[in-house]
Amino acid sequence: MVDRNPWLNFLSHAVLLLGVAIVAFPLYLALVASTHTAQAIVQSPMPLLPGAHLWENYQAALFGSGKLGSNTNVVHMMWVSFVVAMVITVGKIAISLLSAFAIVYFRFPFKMLCFWAIFVTLMLPVEVRILPTYKVVADLGLLNSYAGLTLPLIASATATFLFRQFFLTVPDELVEAARMDGAGPMRFFIDVLVPLSRTSIAALFVIQFIYGWNQYLWPLLMTTSEDMYPVVIGIKRMLAGGEAAVDWNIVMATAIIAMLPPTAVVILMQKWFVKGLVDTEK
Amino acid sequence: MASLTLSNVVKHYGSGKQIVPVIHGVNADIQDGEFIVIVGPSGCGKSTLLRMVAGLEEITGGTIAIGERVVNNLEPAKRDIAMVFQNYALYPHMSVFDNMAYGLKIAKAPKDEIKTRVDKAAKILELGHLLERKPRELSGGQRQRVAMGRAIVRQPQVFLFDEPLSNLDAKLRAQTRIEIQKLHRELGITSLFVTHDQVEAMTLAQRMIVMNAGVMEQFGTPEEVYHTPASIFVASFIGSPPMNLLRHAPNSKPGTILGIRPEHLDITATGWEVRVDTVELLGAERLVYATMGDDTLIVRIEEGSASPKVGETIHITPRENRLHWFHAETGKRL
Secondary structure (H helix, E strand, O other), X not given: OOOOOHHHHHHHHHXXXXXXXXXXXXXXXXXXXXOOOHHHHHOOOOOOOOOOOHHHHHHXXXXXXXXXXXXXXXXXXXXXXXXXXXXXXXXXXXHHHHHHHHHHHOOOOOHHHHHHHHHHHHHOOHHHHHHHHHHHHHHOOOOOOHHHHHHHHOOOHHHHHHHHHHHHOOOHHHHHHHHHOOOOHHHHHHHHHXXXXXXXXXXHHHHHHHHHHOOOHHHHHHOOXXXXXXXXXXXXXXXXXXXXXXXXXXXXXHHHHHHHHHHHHHHHHHHHHHHHHHOOOO | OOOEEEEEXXXXXXXXXXXXXXXEEEEEEEOOOOEEEEEOOOOOOHHHHHHHHHOOOOOOEEEEEEOOEEOOOOXXXXXXXXXXXXXXXXXXXXXHHHHHHHHHHHOOOOHHHHHHHHHHHHHHOOOHHHOOOOHHHOOHHHHHHHHHHHHHHOOOOEEEEEOOOOOOOHHHHHHHHHHHHHHHHHHOOEEEEEEOOHHHHHHHOOEEEEEEOOEEEEEEOHHHHHHOOOEHHHHHHOOOXXXXXXXXXXXXXXXXXXXXXXXXXXXXXXXXXXXXXXXXXXXXXXXXXXXXXXXXXXXXXXXXXOOOOOOOEEEEEEOHHHOEEEEOOOOEEO
């Protein structure tokens, strides 16, 4: 921390404010752009203060108006994005909790092999495995479906390792006390381990939700019908234009709308986070 | 409440060529309602023995019976026992009430029965005002009481204590020791208490098992263990300052070791000739460290008596009926 030198204090605040300004400026521009008409934006210099068309722009964005490159209304695409993100998040957390539980608390044949296999998948992000995954999903007839959008993305080595590291810090005596109380492995898992992992779960929820919400490449590849497009693809398609002028104000409005759910998730989970950190037990 | 019988209990770790024997055949018949302390230095196998009774370690050989039932192959929860751990092992995210009720909840006991039992245990241990708190909001002594409450609620046949006082400071240790004694008087449940502290053993035990390197050296009351130790190990482990063990005492047969406690040696005009090395004043008493030939010994004298000077040669006489003879090779009492 800076000691009591008012000049240094001022300097550090100035640097931080500058950083915030740089990061937030594009967002501010998008917000401003979404409140003007399309013509107003295209003029140079672009207006820096909000305009008067906020409500009509957002209405047009949400409910669709025939002039755009894409006809689907944004509300439906938001729903698709939301379902995909939630399924991926909840699925990843559930699967990782269970696999970390198995790795830490059980002995079984080929345990080390499984452990290293999971580890190796860290080197296989979506982009690397996309062609074989596409083939498998297509062969299973899961193109253009929620299952196809979510299942290939639902296993997570990072989450498994995170939970594994956490489970290793749970004292053995707790397990033994639960055994003495008559709790079998699953009861111990549900009654003791999962509640203790609340902070990790909240952290992972945020990360995986944003990951799922921002999925672009995979949905782009495997959805062909417009009613299965997540909202990030919808935004891109609005720019399809060609000779037609792009309605930048609607595009910006859609982008702002698309940012709201992840922001809400971060804000909500932050409360849990902090509570979990403050509540650390001995 | 039930008796506890250990028959030739043996424990090995590892298998095939790398068997490490840890416990070499312990036999003990513990009566219903007795408070038994297992005492010994670190690594002697006392916790392992306790954990075998608890069902947390497998029994390699021999049998353990609670009451009439042999429990070798029973899960801990089915043995009708309860355990208090050294580090309390309380569920951190549950309130004190829920911690104590957890075992009953799993056994699907009705809600009002759970409440009655928990309230009763809380009353005995004076935890009534703490029932809604979480473990992190309690002091060490309170946490240990909650751990004991959790054990009491189960109304088991045997209580197991795994060095429960080791994490407490000295004053709290003394207080909790008295509470454990009180509890045993009130509830009368057969108890097995493991500790490395011989003071805890002497004060709490009705009988004690003294263990050394996986072998039960003696099983007797505190008086028996103190006044008639069965081996050199027991003689030197129990009692502070430890018993003097002399290889070259005057008039001793070759191949024997003479044991005499510091408080049973008197400074006299004639007798064994020893040279004083150090004198320590402990307040109520003085310890005189002296050398006699190849042996060193400690003499305890009251603080009022005249203190010998360092370097002085004095004479000491042992009290006749307080001599202990041990075989030099086996260490066993003769």
